[in-house]
Amino acid sequence: MRLEELALKWALKNAVEHGGKALPGPVIAKMIGEDSGLRERIGEVKEAAMRAVERVNSMGLEEQRRLLGELAPELLEERRVEEEKKLPPLPGAEKGKVVTRLPPEPSGYMHVGHAMSGLLNYLYARMYEGRLWLRFEDTDPRKVKPEYYESFRKGYRWLGIEWDHEKNNSDDMELFYEYAERLIGMGKAYVCSCSVERVRELRRIGEECEHRGQDVETNLRLWEGMLSGRFREGEATLRLVGDMKHKNTTMRDPALFRIVEHPHPLTGTRYRVWPLYDFAVSIEDHLCGVTHVLRTSEFALRDELQNYIRSLLGMRNPIYVEYSRFEFRGTPVSKRKLRAIIESGLARSWDDPRFPTIEGLRRRGILPEAIREFTITQTGFTYAERIYDWSLLYAVNRKLLDPKARRLFFTPEPVKLRVRGFEGGEVEAPYHPENKELGSRRIRVGELYYVPGPDARAMRPGDLVRLKYLMNVRVLSVGEVVEAEFQGREPLRDVKIIQWVPVEDAVEVEVLVPGPLYLDEDEINPESLKVVKGFGESAVASVDVDEIVQFERFGFCRRDRGDKAVFIKAHD
């Protein structure tokens, strides 16, 4: 596709999804996403995107839809309608006016909880033809790391989430300082040099410290001292004049700024006074024009504080929409718990297939569409705590994989079977019982086969067994090798059907089978990863890295990176 046409297509798509107005940023990203070779021609790509955006934005929405339908009908998906039917309406939402945000803290890898809440924010922005921000909440220099920013961008893209604007809270430090000074000037913030322990105690018992009574001039002078380095880390904080007896303890004169003597991955050592979460979020939600904050219940107590900060500064408050937290049975999303697993040596990396990180789920063979569908169908706006069961996500994944995954033979814990009286030759077996598009393979067959250990152990002399697609055999004796004789090729009724692998062309296969990481709250499951060894048919060697196949009577498995045929079992 020509550059101009490519730019036009994505500009149309972007516009149609956002009430008729496209932005160059997402268009450029999409163009490069479709053709990575364009990275080399980024200058031309940008120009083409700008021209296309200008042209598209001068059209009406209907015209945009029509043109997109001609140019790339597949992008005017019905999926959108299907998805939106399932989502409850957003309270107080108006078409074209909704602004939501993805607010990740880049202090760890993206996990399934981020994915689900990100999807909700994205789907609602799109449903109301609004806008979506990606905003990194990165004002804790000790916690944030460069690689985490990219982990989120990559994860959101993988899920099909497109955002319209991107920024970091750390971009706005000067602005945060201005607002802080305004609060000090209003007598609504003061510099406190009490120890952490003293502040904690006073907040607990609801008493004020002596610094609260300082006049504005003193506070401005001390604030200047914080900024200029007269105080060291831990020696002073800027606190809000709240209410030390408030029943919501977050309102008891919380710290708004503190000193952190640690370089920030993006701003280095330029700033040493950093806003705390609630202050940064209050200001940023205002700056981004966020209309709806979709959040989980554990943040509920903070709404009051954030609303109060904004009300002091004359800013409008968003509508809060609460949904239950995304907790999964047996697999904590908590960084602390996952780190404990890595430190115990049980897992080596954050993309371990037992982990609920996006990279872990991807490696396990969970499709982004499955996470999308799961989020849409399972999320209700509710205060109720609920624990999700992984089996529900697996069921959705299985439903999506079932019609398109190739079926292959893999024999775990293999045992040899010798068939007498069979002439051998070749057999053609389809890769899928219904989906003919997946084609078939020819398997060379002879006298010796591997069959699954559990099946072999259950065999008794006289049993009739069918080797799928191939023949029926009668078991003669069971030993180290199962001896059997040929009983015809036509399928028989009520005969157990098993998979098999010709010994001559067998490929060594290893399947990692992930299980739950934790047995209960704090007890690590020592057997959370099993390794199943066996043989696969020769076609297994042709499975590409990342391809997900179904090993018959075993489960859906994704081919992992590396030269050896190593697979990871997603689920049955």
Ligand SMILES: [Zn+2]
């Ligand atoms: Zn104090």
